[in-house]
Amino acid sequence: MDNSLKSLIEDYLRESCQELKKVGIFSKHLPPVFVNRPKKKERGDLSTNLPFSLSQEVGKSTSRIGRLLTSYLEGKSLFSRVEFVPPGFINFFISSAYFNEVLKKIVTQKEKFTKFSYGGGRRIQVEFVSVNPTGPLHVGHGRATAFGDSLANILSKVGYEVEKEYYVNDIGGQIERLSRSVWARLQQLEGKEISFPEDGYQGEYLIDIAKEARIKMGDELSEAGKTEDELISLLGEFTVKEILRQIKTDLDEFGVRFDRWFFESSLNKEIPKVISFMKDRGYVYEKDGALWFKTSSFLPGKKDRVLRRRTGEYTYFASDIAYHAHKFGRGLDQVIDIWGADHIGYVPRMKAAVQALGYSKEALKIIIYQLVTLKRGEKRVSASTRAGKFIPLREVLEEVGKDAARFFFLSRTCDSHLDFDLELAKKQTPENPVFYVQYAHARVCSILKKAKGEGIKLKDLDEVRFDLLASPEEKELMKELALLPDEVKEAAENLEPHRLTTYLMGLAALFHQFYTRHRVISEDQGLTSARLFLIKAVKIALKDTLNLLGITAPQKM
RNA sequence: GCGCCUGUAGCUCAGGAGGAUAGAGCAGCGGUUUCCUAAACCGCGUGUCGCGGGUUCGAGUCCUGCCAGGCGCGCCA
Numbered sequence: 001m002d003n004s005l006k007s008l009i010e011d012y013l014r015e016s017c018q019e020l021k022k023v024g025i026f027s028k029h030l031p032p033v034f035v036n037r038p039k040k041k042e043r044g045d046l047s048t049n050l051p052f053s054l055s056q057e058v059g060k061s062t063s064r065i066g067r068l069l070t071s072y073l074e075g076k077s078l079f080s081r082v083e084f085v086p087p088g089f090i091n092f093f094i095s096s097a098y099f100n101e102v103l104k105k106i107v108t109q110k111e112k113f114t115k116f117s118y119g120g121g122r123r124i125q126v127e128f129v130s131v132n133p134t135g136p137l138h139v140g141h142g143r144a145t146a147f148g149d150s151l152a153n154i155l156s157k158v159g160y161e162v163e164k165e166y167y168v169n170d171i172g173g174q175i176e177r178l179s180r181s182v183w184a185r186l187q188q189l190e191g192k193e194i195s196f197p198e199d200g201y202q203g204e205y206l207i208d209i210a211k212e213a214r215i216k217m218g219d220e221l222s223e224a225g226k227t228e229d230e231l232i233s234l235l236g237e238f239t240v241k242e243i244l245r246q247i248k249t250d251l252d253e254f255g256v257r258f259d260r261w262f263f264e265s266s267l268n269k270e271i272p273k274v275i276s277f278m279k280d281r282g283y284v285y286e287k288d289g290a291l292w293f294k295t296s297s298f299l300p301g302k303k304d305r306v307l308r309r310r311t312g313e314y315t316y317f318a319s320d321i322a323y324h325a326h327k328f329g330r331g332l333d334q335v336i337d338i339w340g341a342d343h344i345g346y347v348p349r350m351k352a353a354v355q356a357l358g359y360s361k362e363a364l365k366i367i368i369y370q371l372v373t374l375k376r377g378e379k380r381v382s383a384s385t386r387a388g389k390f391i392p393l394r395e396v397l398e399e400v401g402k403d404a405a406r407f408f409f410l411s412r413t414c415d416s417h418l419d420f421d422l423e424l425a426k427k428q429t430p431e432n433p434v435f436y437v438q439y440a441h442a443r444v445c446s447i448l449k450k451a452k453g454e455g456i457k458l459k460d461l462d463e464v465r466f467d468l469l470a471s472p473e474e475k476e477l478m479k480e481l482a483l484l485p486d487e488v489k490e491a492a493e494n495l496e497p498h499r500l501t502t503y504l505m506g507l508a509a510l511f512h513q514f515y516t517r518h519r520v521i522s523e524d525q526g527l528t529s530a531r532l533f534l535i536k537a538v539k540i541a542l543k544d545t546l547n548l549l550g551i552t553a554p555q556k557m
Numbered sequence: 558g559c560g561c562c563u564g565u566a567g568c569u570c571a572g573g574a575g576g577a578u579a580g581a582g583c584a585g586c587g588g589u590u591u592c593c594u595a596a597a598c599c600g601c602g603u604g605u606c607g608c609g610g611g612u613u614c615g616a617g618u619c620c621u622g623c624c625a626g627g628c629g630c631g632c633c634a
Contacts, residue, residue: 032574040578049576052614062614087614089577132634174634290632309632316634344561345629370562371628411582412570415562417627419569424583432596433582439596447593454593502571505581516589516598557596 001115003105003485006035006046008078009092013050016072025065027057035092037483044083044091045479052088062088099478100466106481106537107461111544114488119159123331126152128338129251129258130167133243134178135203137250138390139420140340140372145393146409146550147369148338149256150497153548158492163332166258167323170240171265172316177201179236183228185210186221186235203390206239213238250394254402255550262323270322271314274357275307278321283356293317298352298361305349321353328359336365336495344368367495369414375421391422400425400432403551407434410549411501433505434551437542440508442557444539447520451532456521459529468530473514477538480507484541488548500545507545511538 010033017030031053038047051066058065066084073082073090081093106113128148131141148164156162169175181200185207188194196202213221217238221231244261251257275291278284283294284307291308307318327335339346347368351361374391396405399422408425411433412418469478484503491499520531543553 034574036576038577039580043577047577052576085577087577134634169634172634288632292632303630306632311632313632315632320634341562341628343629347561368562368628373627416570417563421569424569435596436582439594443594443597450593498571502581505571509581512597513599515593516595519593521593557594 001105001109001112001485002117003102003109003113004116004489005094005098005482006486009035009046009048012073012076012078013048013069016069017054019072020065020068023068025058025060025068027054029057030054031057038091043085043089044081045094047089047091049089051084051090055088066090094479094482096467096470096475099475099482100469102478102482103466103533103537104461106540107533110540111547113540114157114485114544116158116485116489116492118489119155119161119492121159121161122333123163124155124160124334124336125163125165125327125332126155126336126338127165127167127327129247129256130169131247132169132174133240133247134174134201135243135390136205136246137393139374139393139396140390142254142393142396142405143369143372143409143414143418144338144340145251145254145256146406147367147414147497149254150406150410150500150549151336151338151495153550154488154492154497154500157548158489160334163259164257165260165262168244168261168263169316170263175236175240178206178239179232182206182210182213182235182239183232186213189214209239209242212242250392250397253397254393254406262326264319264323267319267322267326270326271318274322274325275318277325278353278356281356281358293321293349293353293356295349295352298355299348302348317349317353320350321357324350324354324364325357328354328357328363334363334365336367338367338369341368341370365495367414370417372418372420375419375423396420396422396425403438404432404434406550407432407437407501410497413496413498433501435557436512437504437508437546438552438554439557440511441539441542441546441553442555443515444511444535444542445555447535448532448539451521451528454521456528456532458532461533464529464533465526466530466533468527469534471514471518473510473517474531474534477507477510477514477534480510481537481541484545488545497549500549504542504545504549507538507541511535511542 013033013035014030017026017033020026031050033048033050035046035048038044051062051069054069055062055065063084063086066086066088070082070084070090073079073092076082078095078098079092080095083091083093085091109115126148128144129137129141131137137145152162152164177197177199178201180197181202184194184196184200189207189210213235217234220234226234275284278293283297285292285294289310290306292304293307295302295304305317306315307321308314324335337350347366350366351364354364355361400408404425408420409418469475484507487499487503491497518531520528520535522528546553
């Protein structure tokens, strides 16, 4: 619905810049026009520093430009007041009429209030989690999971056609190690002496899987005529399937559902094709019996990378290139990969590969999230899947719940390290910010329920006296609501879901403040009606935003 | 050694296309409930925005050097 208040004002500002031409002030390049929220209320609902940037561009006085712009804007009914403030700010005070319109829009458009068309239906893929099927999801993966899922929701909200994908590395060295590890566990269960593979996965979950395997595939495993290697390979397949099943269960509990699970093994035939394509373009050569990708064509001074080993096996990099070729081959306009910080060194070569495939390096966006440090009080917990010393995501979900976990993961930028203190997460439960926000929603529901119980009928929108909502608390609430579409849009543009958790805290705080100072249901029918619509709008905004983050909005708590 | 990320209140962190007096949550202290949920509200305080230079009318934000922490630098995945 494109209900961006900031864009509306920015458009007015651009128009006004055209007006400036009439008095001989113009520039070829209009500087970027931005409207922001001032820190202080006295400075208006929104403000711009355009006079600064414009005066630099055209070489005229800041205050002259500011005053002229202000005079053009003053006539707009959107504003109750526009003021130029030296040295170069213009402050906008939004008219109550606009805020009243916003309430009507929210109540009628509901979750479509924050919908935008600017994605234009372009196809965008978010690939995330993609954890190797060698062990269960641990708490560190929770961050990527919450992030990717919310990002997908947000992008879809602003008009992209979004697809969520999980890439499964179901072949290769780590799967062999996994298979041998389960095999060893199985032998141990049989009471046989066998040395555990040195590079094996020691996690105890493999013992459970070995037990499962013994029950479910007993016959297959005891069949004569099969070599040990064949048996190990069969066992490996079973194990991967089982671990994937567990991962899916965990994701399900975390509220995440993927549109597609893409298996590395399905790329078998694609890899040679893709490599030969790149070879035709001059980016692949042979040396020392191996096949190399000319990373250096795109990254001067960097090492070239092996695609096919001397042994004839393809590297992980090769299948990753084939995978990305496959992605773009499906007609995606934009691909977003979400990787952990331990893959940082891999980014440049992947982007180089995308270019070698003939796509712009902008077509692939790689978001790196910093790793999660696990703590139990003072003690650091290592999060290595191989050693098996990880805290499963499932355990955290059981302790703090899906909503709190998601909120916690999403309240920080992915650029910053995340300290996840399990003790704190447990202890914090009642004071966790997520409850603050959810409580606001539950409170609204409770009032609406009471109103319904008292037989208060909601008036038609056109009859509601929104002008009665004149207290500071009500105005602040309306302003916050009016800016929600901009928040969603900015979260999408910057790929930063965490902006919405910040917004939610603010909106909930304003509601709680309003609640303690004003009664919604009162003798005054006109006021009651107006306030009921106000809180209804608050409810819609809270719920819609929580949904984007994958957090539930409870009716009561 | 090189690359990327981080360093903001006691703690965990927002604020990064430069802007007007730097914020929130938690923790601490004190107060608020005949009334729609006190999981709430109100009040009280602290910051050399890691350190040093630079660009600018203006820097937490941009550039640069340094310090500290994290991650990564394989014919592993």
